[in-house]
Amino acid sequence: MYCVKKITEDMYWIGASDRRLELFENVYPIPKGVSYNSYVILDEKTVLLDTVDHSVCSQFLENLEHVLDGRTLDYIIVNHMEPDHCASLAEVVIRYPEVKFVGNAKTFTMMKQFFDFDVDNRAVVIKEGDTISTGKHTLAFAMIPMVHWPEAMVTYDAYDKVLYSADAFGTFGALNGNIFADELNFEAEWLEEARRYLTNIVGKYGAQVQSALKKAAALDIEMICPLHGPVWRENLGWFIDKYQKWSTYTPEDHAVLIVYASIYGNTESAVNVLAGKISDAGEKNIAMYDVSKTDPSYILAEAFRCDRIVFACPTYNAGLFPKMETLLSELKAHNFQNRKVAVIENGTWAISAGKQMKEILSSMKNMEIYDNTLTVKSSLKRDQMEELDGIVEFLMK
Template identity: 80%
Template sequence: MYNVKKVNEDLYWIGASDRRLALFENIYPIPRGVSYNSYVILDEQTVLLDTVDKAVSGQFFENLEHVLGERKLDYIIVNHMEPDHCAIVEEVVRRYPEVKVVGNAKTFTMMKQFFTFDVDAHAVVIKEGDTISTGKHTLAFAMIPMVHWPEAMVTYDAYDKVLFSADAFGTFGALNGNVFADEVNFKEEWLDDARRYLVNIVGKYGVQVQAALKKALTLDIAMICPLHGPIWREDLGWFIEKYQKWSTYTPEDHNVLILYASIYGNTENAADVLAGKLADAGEKNIAVYDVSVTDPSYLVAEAFRCDRIVFACPTYNAGLFPKMETLLHELAAHNLQKRKVAVLENGTWASTAGKQMKEILSSMKNMEICENTVTVKSALKENQLEQLDQIVDFMTKETIA
């Protein structure tokens, strides 16, 4: 049975959600599922904007057939060639053999790599600033390379002032009947997944996201239609401001984040004692995570959110505890910067974790690193509490700009 939502007079959402998928891109946990958004404009000519993942293709085709009715499909616009949005392009072409496929030159290079149909016979190659008129709607195209693939682009409908934003402004989470952000408690229930989506998927490409935002802000936008998550028609400025912060690596909250690895609980104890001392010093909303328990995607998102971070780790095989080492490399790979950080190490004999953590942190941009490394010998002792106080003093001083 079809499941279609009317977005405005001529625009329809025909996507679908997947609540069974455990890992997005086979790496990021999605306990709340994910939506794959696709849209149709019914004008003098009909336009399909992107498709969906193969897993929900049955629902998609029922939706598309219902919306089109007896009409043919004139255009399919491919804003992003990643398989969760284009896996069934070839099947669309087979079902609607007269359709014109719209994309940029890089789009079609990738399309030929994925599919075997005669791409050139259907291709309409556009470039930055080109437009297509479908009747009363005029669709304009802008390139947003590396947000988050090199062929990515957006489509702007000047008639309804709608931005079809590809992966930009998307979020993890299935759509549960409500397809608009103003119909859900987005700030309380969706923001964490929006942050985790953005910083993990395109956190490395902050400069490219900024370039895309500059293009978007020149447009008169009344609605943003992303490829994942709810559609924005209210309070757009609030969400755009979040993207401004995340893509410039600007801390979102003035909070301390403690990330620890612990084998037998002694490093965990030191982290908890430090958290208590920070609370005594007036810090609120302190976040503490065991890096062996929490998936790195959540920790990367928390590191983007908070302005101050403590890393606590035991030495393991003369190196870093593997889960902490993985996390630190993830943070570096996602270009984390502009944070105050401190380090706590633990070791029963030759402790080297502190030095190795600082080496990785020093490779990141604009990081203010506490000179004092707290070294725990197996278990925290009372005479080391003053060393923890040094971290507290460092963390509670004025934050770097």
Template identity: 65%
Template sequence: MYCVKNIKDDLFWVGGSDRRLALFENAYPIPNGISYNSYLLLDEKTVLFDTVDRAITGQFFENVESVLAGRTLDYVIINHMEPDHCATLGELIRRYPDVSVVCNAKTIPIIKQFYEFDIDTRAVIVKENDTFCSGRHTFTFLMAPMVHWPEVMVTYDTTDKILFSADAFGTFGAMNGNLFADELYFERDWLADARRYYTNIVGKYGASVQTLLKKAAALDIEILCPLHGPVWRSDIAWYVDKYLTWSSYEPEEKAVMIAYGSIYGNTENAANILACRLADRGVKNIVMYDVSSTHPSTIISEAFRCSHLVFASATYNGGIFSCMEHVLLDLKAHNLQNRTVALLENGSWGVTAGRKMGEIISEMKNMTILDETITIKSSLKEDQMAELGALANLIVASMN
């Protein structure tokens, strides 16, 4: 049976959620599931905004058919061609053979890469600031390349002031009946997943996101309809401000994250003592992560949130402990910048982790590495406690 949600009198959410999927993009853990949002407008012409992932095919088509109630589908607007939003496009064409596909020129070759139906005869090609009228509603299209594929665009309904924002403003998490962000404890229950979604999926492309945000700033947006997560109809400026911060690579908070890679517990012990010394000096809400048991996506998200980062690693095979190296390379790949970093290394012989961590971090933009790298030989000694205190002092001083 269908499960639809009414957004406006003539606009319906016809998406669905997947709580069985363990890894989004086969990479990111989603313990709270994921939603795939699609929207259907009943105007003089019927218009579908994007489709969904193959996992919810049955639910999606039941929703669409129930809203159409016997009408045909006239148009589908493709804002983003990634399969989690377009895996059911081929089936849609089969069911509604006369439907026209509204998209930009960059979308056409990607459609041809995924599908063999004749797109050329049914495509309505749009470009920046083109308009499209479905009857009562008029839409404007804004290109948003690399947010986060090159063909991405967003669609603005000038009639009802709704922005269909593609992957922008999305979040991990399945919908649980409540569709609107103001029906949820969003900051408490959803913000961490929203941040992890942004930083890992779109975080590399901050400059592209900034370009889109400048375009969006010129619009009067009353409703924000992303392709994942809740729909926004209030406090939109608060959420947009988060995107402004994340996409500018400025820290969200003055805070310290400690990530450690420890084999037998000695590096972890030093990290714990450093955390205590920081707390003694008034630092609050310190977070610590074991890189062997914490997924890198969480550490990336927290690195975007925090102003100060500590990386503590054992030396392994003459280099950085492998899980820590993975995290650092991921941070570099996601374009992290503008952070203050402290390093702690350990090893029983040939200690190299600190130098090699510093080399990776130095390749990132505008990263300040504090001078006091602490070197442990196998285990922390009593006479090194003062070094940890001095490093804590340096971190605290750089936070003020």
């Protein structure tokens, strides 16, 4: 049975949600599922904007057939060729063999790699600033390369003042009937997943996101329709400001993040003492994560949120504890920067974790690293309280 949502007088959401998928891109946990958004404009010409993942293809095809109501499909605009948005293209071609694809040159190079149907005879190749008229709607196109694939683009509808934003402004999470952000308690229930989505999927490409935001700023936008998550029609500036911070590696909150690895509990005990001292110094925003218990995608997102971070890690096989090494490698790979950090190391012999953590952190841009590494030899001792106080003083300056 079809499930569609009317957004404007002649534009519809025809996407679907997947609540069974456990890992997005087979990497990131998505306990709340994910939505795959697709949109249709019914003008003199009919236009489909992107398709969906194979997992929800059947629902999508029912939605498309219902909305078209016997009409043919004239255009498919392909804003992004990643399979979670293009996997159903072949199924659409089977049902609407005369359809034309709208995309840029890189779009069609990729399309030929994924599919065996005749691409060239269906291709309408556009470039930056080109437009297509479908009747009363005029659709304009802008390239947003590496947000987060090189062929990515957005479509702007001047008539409805809608930006079809591809993967930009998306979020993890299935849609549960309400498709508009203003129908949800977004800040309390969705913001964490929006942050985790952007920082993990696109975090490496902050400069490219900035370029995309500048293009968006030049448009009169009243609605943002992303390919994942809710549609934005109110408080656009609030959400755009979040993207501004995340893409410039600017801390979102004045907060302390404590990230630790602990084998037998001694490193955890040390950071618990530190957290208490930070609280006594007046800090009300403290987050703590055990790298062995929490997926790196959550901690990475928290690192983007907080302005100060403590990394605490035991030496393991003369190196870093593996889960901590993975997290630090992820931060570096995502171009993480602009933070104040302190380091705590632990070990019973040949302690080297602090030096190795600092080497990784110092390779990141604009990291203010506390000079004095706290070295815990097996367990924290009372005579090390002043060293903890030094870390607190550094963090609270």
